Amino acid sequence: MAKGDGARARGGRGTPAASEPEFVQLLTPEGERVDHPSYKVDFTDDEYRQLYHDLVIVRRLDAEATALQRQGELGIWASLLGQEAAQVGSGRALRPVDMVFPTYREHGVLYCRGIDPIMPLGLFRGVDQGGWDPNQFKFGMYTIVIGAQTLHATGYAMGVAKDGKVGGDDAEAVIAYFGDGATSQGDVNEAFVWASVFNAPIVFFCQNNQYAISEPLERQTRVPLYQRAAGFGFPGVRVDGNDVLAVYAVTRAALDDARQGQGPTLIEAYTYRMGAHTTSDDPTRYRIASEVEAWQAKDPIKRVRAFLENHKLADAAYFESVDAEARDLAVHLRERVLEMPNPDPSTIFDNVYAEGSPELDEQRAQFERYQASFEGSVH
Ligand SMILES: Cc1ncc(C[n+]2csc(CCOP(=O)(O)OP(=O)(O)O)c2C)c(N)n1
Numbered sequence: 340m341a342k343g344d345g346a347r348a349r350g351g352r353g354t355p356a357a358s359e360p361e362f363v364q365l366l367t368p369e370g371e372r373v374d375h376p377s378y379k380v381d382f383t384d385d386e387y388r389q390l391y392h393d394l395v396i397v398r399r400l401d402a403e404a405t406a407l408q409r410q411g412e413l414g415i416w417a418s419l420l421g422q423e424a425a426q427v428g429s430g431r432a433l434r435p436v437d438m439v440f441p442t443y444r445e446h447g448v449l450y451c452r453g454i455d456p457i458m459p460l461g462l463f464r465g466v467d468q469g470g471w472d473p474n475q476f477k478f479g480m481y482t483i484v485i486g487a488q489t490l491h492a493t494g495y496a497m498g499v500a501k502d503g504k505v506g507g508d509d510a511e512a513v514i515a516y517f518g519d520g521a522t523s524q525g526d527v528n529e530a531f532v533w534a535s536v537f538n539a540p541i542v543f544f545c546q547n548n549q550y551a552i553s554e555p556l557e558r559q560t561r562v563p564l565y566q567r568a569a570g571f572g573f574p575g576v577r578v579d580g581n582d583v584l585a586v587y588a589v590t591r592a593a594l595d596d597a598r599q600g601q602g603p604t605l606i607e608a609y610t611y612r613m614g615a616h617t618t619s620d621d622p623t624r625y626r627i628a629s630e631v632e633a634w635q636a637k638d639p640i641k642r643v644r645a646f647l648e649n650h651k652l653a654d655a656a657y658f659e660s661v662d663a664e665a666r667d668l669a670v671h672l673r674e675r676v677l678e679m680p681n682p683d684p685s686t687i688f689d690n691v692y693a694e695g696s697p698e699l700d701e702q703r704a705q706f707e708r709y710q711a712s713f714e715g716s717v718h
Pocket residue numbers: 444483484485517518519520521522546548550551552612616
């Protein structure tokens with residue numbers, strides 16, 4: 340959809356951290372458009388409305404998944420509440436040819452790829468192993484191992500370069516998502532080294548949501564995360580992660596740099612995880628309510644709505660229609676989750692190896708004998 344063009348002067352990006360961090364911003368929390376010397380967007384009215392639409396749908400589907408978990412229909416859920424702009428902004432900045440390597444929280448990016456939101460729910464319901472064909476959707480599998488996907492993404496991006504697919508407007512770029520906590524992982528730092536020295540066509544997209552479960556950002560770093568990139572030899576930029584316009588512009592520019600052969604960029608999307616880490620977590624044990632309230636005032640959806648209202652780009656009927664569509668999609672998602680069949684227990688062995696193995700066959704046989712021992716039992 341969106342055809343807004345991001346633009347920037349390479350090298351002159353980002354500003355040092357202060358207590359109130361500075362970042363690229365194009366839409367204030369009050370919904371006012373502001374200019375930035377290096378980044379801009381030029382959306383049509385329809386495209387602005389479409390971004391609002393996406394943010395609302397993504398939040399509503401996420402809320403439905405949280406509710407499904409609370410009702411025992413999912414084993415666990417990792418909510419993206421508060422991170423909608425970071426995900427929709429970057430997800431819409433991708434071109435169809437680009438390849439995504441997500442964590443376990445990129446439901447908004449997945450939606451922007453045009454993927455059915457039911458897809459990851461089998462994983463969280465425990466009825467499948469979360470597999471899909473990454474090449475079909477240009478979207479890798481959800482990765483629970485913190486930071487691992489940055490290495491997979493870097494290897495993939497190096498492959499893109501080796502295939503000679505870098506250079507030109509229609510070349511392929513790669514984006515790897517990860518969190519603030521992941522920046523402390525060896526994998527992520529190794530990925531930065533390899534991507535840098537091989538000039539890989541990759542964007543490292545860090546959603547700094549201020550916490551790694553209960554660990555706050557100050558336990559991960561003494562410098563702003565985006566500044567880490569300088570030590571690895573590529574540019575870093577911090578963007579207001581609750582501003583969908585700025586995220587779009589910054590990501591589009593970094594992707595285009597990558598596809599044109601200018602190597603990696605680290606984007607730090609400065610945002611906040613408004614909900615719990617997952618449904619297994621109780622954030623009241625490690626953070627205070629006033630912090631959450633301060634971030635609610637910077638809500639990514641409210642500011643786009645204020646912008647649309649102030650500029651008379653949308654009326655009450657439009658907002659109602661988006662809410663109604665979101666509700667319908669959520670109801671539909673719920674119905675389909677409840678219909679997901681339980682798998683035959685032995686399917687757990689199916690995809691361990693492409694060709695199987697005698698040892699695995701023995702384990703399967705043993706497991707099937709064990710299962711059969713319950714036949715006729717009332718328990
Ligand atoms: C290698 C590894 N270590 C520990 C964990 C347990 N774990 C799951 S989520 C998480 C925190 C991740 O924080 P962050 O990278 O900031 O991502 P967020 O969940 O905040 O989006 C940890 C430590 C894991 N999944 N993998």
